[in-house]
Amino acid sequence: MKTKQREYYFDNAKFILIFLVVFGHFISPHKSNSELLYTVYNFVYTFHMPAFIMIAGFFSKGIFKEGYLKKIFKKILIPYFIFQLVYFVFYTVKNGEESFSLFDPYWTLWFLLSMVFWNVLLILFARFKHPAIMMGVALTIGVFAGYIQDIGTYLSLSRTFVFFPVFLLGFLLKKEHFYALLQPEKRIAAGVLLVSMFVSYFFFFPQEAKDWLLASSSYEELGVDVGQAAVMRLLMYGLMFIATFSFMTIVPRRKMFFTHLGGRTLYVYLLHGFIIKLFSLTPFYSLVDETGNYLVLFGLAVVVTLALSSKPIITFAQPIIELKTSLIQRFVNRNRTADAS
Numbered sequence: 001m002k003t004k005q006r007e008y009y010f011d012n013a014k015f016i017l018i019f020l021v022v023f024g025h026f027i028s029p030h031k032s033n034s035e036l037l038y039t040v041y042n043f044v045y046t047f048h049m050p051a052f053i054m055i056a057g058f059f060s061k062g063i064f065k066e067g068y069l070k071k072i073f074k075k076i077l078i079p080y081f082i083f084q085l086v087y088f089v090f091y092t093v094k095n096g097e098e099s100f101s102l103f104d105p106y107w108t109l110w111f112l113l114s115m116v117f118w119n120v121l122l123i124l125f126a127r128f129k130h131p132a133i134m135m136g137v138a139l140t141i142g143v144f145a146g147y148i149q150d151i152g153t154y155l156s157l158s159r160t161f162v163f164f165p166v167f168l169l170g171f172l173l174k175k176e177h178f179y180a181l182l183q184p185e186k187r188i189a190a191g192v193l194l195v196s197m198f199v200s201y202f203f204f205f206p207q208e209a210k211d212w213l214l215a216s217s218s219y220e221e222l223g224v225d226v227g228q229a230a231v232m233r234l235l236m237y238g239l240m241f242i243a244t245f246s247f248m249t250i251v252p253r254r255k256m257f258f259t260h261l262g263g264r265t266l267y268v269y270l271l272h273g274f275i276i277k278l279f280s281l282t283p284f285y286s287l288v289d290e291t292g293n294y295l296v297l298f299g300l301a302v303v304v305t306l307a308l309s310s311k312p313i314i315t316f317a318q319p320i321i322e323l324k325t326s327l328i329q330r331f332v333n334r335n336r337t338a339d340a341s
Helices: 008-033 035-058 068-095 107-128 131-147 154-172 175-182 184-204 207-214 226-250 259-280 284-291 295-308 311-321 326-340
Strands: none
Touching: 008 035, 008 175, 008 259, 008 284, 008 295, 035 107, 035 154, 035 184, 035 207, 035 226, 068 107, 068 259, 068 311, 107 131, 107 154, 107 259, 131 154, 131 226, 154 226, 175 184, 175 226, 184 226, 207 226, 259 284, 259 295, 259 311
């Protein structure tokens, strides 16, 4: 039986994006010490999670298949609960007293909780039938969510509503829409656009604007005038979509040396936080700030991304993340083959 070939393009995109996630988290503690690093941080945060979310939406087209939601809940919620508990233990050991909350996700875990809500929202939005209406309603909710004073990290509600239009757009797009971006002239234009955006960020990006990219706070917490808030969020959406589609345009479609690692991004996403937190317990970050050698953070992000997507790490972490082990499965399959012969 012929197996379905994976799409190199999307695997390439996912690996590059997970590297940017790791890199962004490594440079986050240092961004205030360097204008260049601050620019890189804001530039990356404009599109790396939106692109990830859009790809996740694209691969949610089986939402109406029997058992799909059950599979999503099992694949996402169980690792969420496990890692929420692990982070609780980590912070308790590190900081002393901690109050455990199952529904206020630690750090990177917001994405898992939002993924569950985005898939549920897809079922509700499918009733609108027309894509333009779907997107219009989703964008409206994303804009007005910020007016809810207490919205924030609890249940990842702020990010769920703000980023849902991106997830929905990915769901509505077809493979042909992405591949239509990959014409040579469009790649050149996208590259020029991204470079121009980076340069403009260096000279004009306001300090307070970075919190808008995180999408985790209400307008009141962001300290913006009520009348300007909706316009600001719409401008954020505009920047986000421009940067995201520009990035997707320059992603290579052919098989690369890292392509096969694109299917292992969940492992990198869940595990890299602990490495970053462990580094924070050492003099490493202070040493980097003293020397100003921030390029070492780039190299470290490469090493961590490659290491956490390697087979030994996958084998070790698989029982926790996927609740299965490939070693046991191979052993069972080998016995079945032997019995059949």
